[in-house]
Amino acid sequence: MRVRNVKNKEEIINNSMYTMEDPYLFRGKWSSVFNNSNPIYLEIGIGKGKFILENAKNNPNINYIGIEKNGSVLSYAIKKIEEYKLSNLKLICFDANKIDELFYKDIDLLYLNFSDPWPKNRHEKRRLTSSSFLEKYDKIFKKNKLIEMKTDNQGLFEYSVISLVNNGYKIEDISLDLTNKEDFINIRTEYEEKYILKNNRIYYLKVIKTC
Numbered sequence: 001m002r003v004r005n006v007k008n009k010e011e012i013i014n015n016s017m018y019t020m021e022d023p024y025l026f027r028g029k030w031s032s033v034f035n036n037s038n039p040i041y042l043e044i045g046i047g048k049g050k051f052i053l054e055n056a057k058n059n060p061n062i063n064y065i066g067i068e069k070n071g072s073v074l075s076y077a078i079k080k081i082e083e084y085k086l087s088n089l090k091l092i093c094f095d096a097n098k099i100d101e102l103f104y105k106d107i108d109l110l111y112l113n114f115s116d117p118w119p120k121n122r123h124e125k126r127r128l129t130s131s132s133f134l135e136k137y138d139k140i141f142k143k144n145k146l147i148e149m150k151t152d153n154q155g156l157f158e159y160s161v162i163s164l165v166n167n168g169y170k171i172e173d174i175s176l177d178l179t180n181k182e183d184f185i186n187i188r189t190e191y192e193e194k195y196i197l198k199n200n201r202i203y204y205l206k207v208i209k210t211c
């Protein structure tokens with residue numbers, strides 16, 4: 001996601017009610033952050049935060065954690081989300097590369113929405129559904145491992161289906177045209193809205209790996 005550099009991004013991030021000084025301290029005990037035992041859903045790469053904000057507003061009995069590596073992008077999300085006082089949402093400026101240092105058996109479901117496709121073979125490891133990321137995700141889930149992904153990138157979608165199945169996941173739901181999928185409650189992301197306007201096809205996948 002390309003945005004202008006936000007000069008006071010650190011100030012915005014550090015002063016937000018949605019962020020925390022040292023998120024590493026809560027590895028293995030994220031329920032204590034929310035002060036309840038509700039499920040915790042994680043989104044990696046929240047962009048400007050529309051998807052996680054709408055989810056957190058609609059589902060007060062689910063806790064949400066959003067991770068975004070780009071501080072400027074995250075500060076845009078925070079400015080939007082600060083209007084609301086949601087006790088079931090936390091945001092972290094963080095690169096998912098080290099995701100297993102932040103969580104240990106804390107997460108119930110992981111969202112990967114319009115992740116960067118990294119099409120070159122030499123960048124395969126950077127794809128958020130590569131085996132090296134999936135190995136890290138294995139450590140962060142409480143019990144069963146549930147992942148939902150959306151993308152308009154056919155190459156990344158096909159790659160992800162193969163990678164997830166090869167790593168022990170079973171397909172629970174799949175759509176090659178999410179925009180026209182019936183009986184499906186879909187909260188659109190910023191990128192999704194942009195791509196729908198361009199008539200791009202949206203792919204959707206829900207997979208599970210049981211213990």
Ligand SMILES: C[S@@+](CC[C@H](N)C(=O)[O-])C[C@H]1O[C@@H](n2cnc3c(N)ncnc32)[C@H](O)[C@@H]1O
Pocket residue numbers: 001044045046047048067068069070073094095096097113114115116189190191192
């Ligand atoms: C293409 S944008 C999609 C944003 C949003 N999910 C949407 O659908 O509108 C991908 C976002 O993921 C973030 N991102 C990419 N790799 C990441 C990583 N390893 N850790 C955290 N965030 C990442 C990028 O900074 C960018 O904001």
